[in-house]
Amino acid sequence: MPRNRGLHDRESKRADIVTAARELFVSDGFDRTSISRLARAAGITPNTLYWYFTDKDDILVAVLTEIVAEDAAAYVDIADRPLVDRLSWLVERLQQVGPLVTTVHDRADKSTAVNNWHNGFHQFAESLFLADVEAAGLSGPRADAMVRIGTFVVEGLLTHAPAPEVTRAVIDTLVDAMS
Template sequence: MARNKRPQPADEKRAEIVAAARRLFVEDGYDATSMSRLAKEAEVAPNTIYWYFGNKDDVLIAVLTAVMADVWPRYQDVAAEPIATRLLWVVGQLTDMSHLVTTV
């Protein structure tokens, strides 16, 4: 018999789905990530994702929002540095997120 999962606040479950999508989109790319694969990674039933997001594009927007929320404060740490330092930092970020960047 299947075990019941513990009750979980909607915002917490949504954040888990976004985190799973972020990992998959960054590692493999948006196009290579199916909703069923995302559901498996997030440990939810495939239709559960649609309780939180209208479609895959909505998941992408949530991932991009999360990435920007994480990256922007780190950029502020280098914002006063010389332009060469800032450019190298940006290139490093784009390289790390190359699969995601090609989607956008």
């Protein structure tokens, strides 16, 4: 019985750290969130944090994975909507954690863990968009190009955060370009 309790306590504490990190990384930024401050917010000592994560990038990956899992679960509710609505929804959801988008791009060339997560996220997101691109009748290099353009458009909207009506116009134009 103690083994199960220890496992549960470990998972619970890890979740507490991820929750604290998510809040701090989004509100104050990854670089401005020290390990000491994060540990204090999670109710542990800085050294204890390393029992659960190898480094700050490992924590970032856990935060990102949690966000994507939440978004993927919520996406099921809108999966049958038109592409423009789904892309608008995606941009709105990711804008809520906007600072993390920049952080991922800044950290990807410095951290294997973040780079691997970033590449996996792109593969997942691009596979969703590819189905729509192919349904629009595009294939081969043209389909590949449109998937990349879609990815760049979404990332650009996240990093530059234009007004909602501009965001919608950009997404409308992207989807129109597929036909």
